[in-house]
Amino acid sequence: xxxxxxxxxxxxxxxxxxxxxxxxxxxxxxxxxxxxxxxxxxxxxxxxxxxxxxxxxxxxxxxxxxxxxxxxxxxxxxxxxxxxxxxxxxxxxxxxxxxxxxxxxxxxxxxxxxxxxxxxxxxxxxxxxxxxxxxxxxxxxxxxxxxxxxxxxxxxxxxxxxxxxxxxxxxxxxxxxxxxxxxxxxxxxxx
Numbered sequence: 001x002x003x004x005x006x007x008x009x010x011x012x013x014x015x016x017x018x019x020x021x022x023x024x025x026x027x028x029x030x031x032x033x034x035x036x037x038x039x040x041x042x043x044x045x046x047x048x049x050x051x052x053x054x055x056x057x058x059x060x061x062x063x064x065x066x067x068x069x070x071x072x073x074x075x076x077x078x079x080x081x082x083x084x085x086x087x088x089x090x091x092x093x094x095x096x097x098x099x100x101x102x103x104x105x106x107x108x109x110x111x112x113x114x115x116x117x118x119x120x121x122x123x124x125x126x127x128x129x130x131x132x133x134x135x136x137x138x139x140x141x142x143x144x145x146x147x148x149x150x151x152x153x154x155x156x157x158x159x160x161x162x163x164x165x166x167x168x169x170x171x172x173x174x175x176x177x178x179x180x181x182x183x184x185x186x187x188x189x190x191x
Contacts, residue, residue: 015172018176036187045113046107057115070185105132121147121160146162
């Protein structure tokens with residue numbers, strides 16, 4: 001029982017630190033505005049991550065392309081890892097490090113948004129995707145842990161959760177992502 005309470009408290013403590021960071025709160029708001037603007041300009045949102053962060057990326061993409069709070073039209077958002085034939089072919093023929101960069105090179109356009117989830121901020125395939133995205137004029141949003149890692153320098157906007165504990169960071173990425181989804185839905189559809 002005590003261990004469970006400690007883990008719940010650790011999650012609360014991380015979120016409390018987020019709440020107290022005016023910079024982090026402001027960045028989350030700005031990202032929602034930039035995504036809303038991208039949708040208004042007929043741009044797309046792409047998500048990428050690895051492991052649990054890939055699941056979170058897919059979850060958040062589905063909130064946009066499916067629905068969040070309201071019954072509304074689909075928004076153009078997708079998680080880049082969902083085509084397993086592509087992933088295994090490129091991973092085998094080239095390198096796992098370029099799986100997302102090649103997709104961004106082929107699909108991404110100036111003004112699109114690439115959101116990368118990496119608790120360390122150092123996942124090589126996400127770093128390379130951000131490098132390609134910046135070359136092509138995409139807006140890059142890094143969701144990371146405390147330091148931001150290599151994504152810090154490559155992110156137009158950095159949401160760096162004030163923690164070094166992977167599960168707490170991932171829980172907070174979903175919180176930030178849900179807030180962004182709600183704000184975008186409200187702003188874009190005028191509710």
